[in-house]
Amino acid sequence: MNPIDTLTQLFEKFPGIGPRQARRFVQYLLVSGQGTRLEIAEVIKNLGTETSQCKRCYRWFVGKSGTCTICSNPARDLSLLFVVEKDADIEPVERSGFKGLYFVLGGTIPLASEDTQKYIRERELLKRAETESATIKEIILGLSATTEGDHTRELLAERLRASGIKISALGRGLSTGTELEYADPDTISQALGNRH
Numbered sequence: 001m002n003p004i005d006t007l008t009q010l011f012e013k014f015p016g017i018g019p020r021q022a023r024r025f026v027q028y029l030l031v032s033g034q035g036t037r038l039e040i041a042e043v044i045k046n047l048g049t050e051t052s053q054c055k056r057c058y059r060w061f062v063g064k065s066g067t068c069t070i071c072s073n074p075a076r077d078l079s080l081l082f083v084v085e086k087d088a089d090i091e092p093v094e095r096s097g098f099k100g101l102y103f104v105l106g107g108t109i110p111l112a113s114e115d116t117q118k119y120i121r122e123r124e125l126l127k128r129a130e131t132e133s134a135t136i137k138e139i140i141l142g143l144s145a146t147t148e149g150d151h152t153r154e155l156l157a158e159r160l161r162a163s164g165i166k167i168s169a170l171g172r173g174l175s176t177g178t179e180l181e182y183a184d185p186d187t188i189s190q191a192l193g194n195r196h
């Protein structure tokens, strides 16, 4: 197969990227010149060797220390655990001024499915709730205001009940259909204030 088609197919595997956008990316690389292509290739190569997944919250970070800068920061509030769908959700929550810790689920559960472990890190979350039940006072299920987000939140709230920890959801402020990733810090701060 020729490199143009191969690269187009690789880009099509990226989330949210269709064939037309994939071709535009390849076109961009073709006209950018060898310097840019080598720079991108080098950064991609180093992505694997210079980063790791946090053993505690499961987000990706630069470093090899086992836990990320948020999880290893002694100034964070250990009593609050904010559960997010994906890494990108953490940034707007950080900007809203949240000082607790995080847990990255890795996705949401499709409506028809109850086989939760296939889509999210449910076992890992339940284990953390169990082992830290003396420290964690509240678990905030900060899922998107979408039907899958609602479904996931309901299932998790049910399964976390045995931990005895208070379970809450983000309050009004996040409009229906909004993904946390795209919410502005003020909205998140308001939704956190109104959590129930």
Ligand SMILES: [Zn+2]
Pocket: 054, 055, 056, 057, 058, 059, 067, 068, 069, 070, 071, 072
């Ligand atoms: Zn972490």
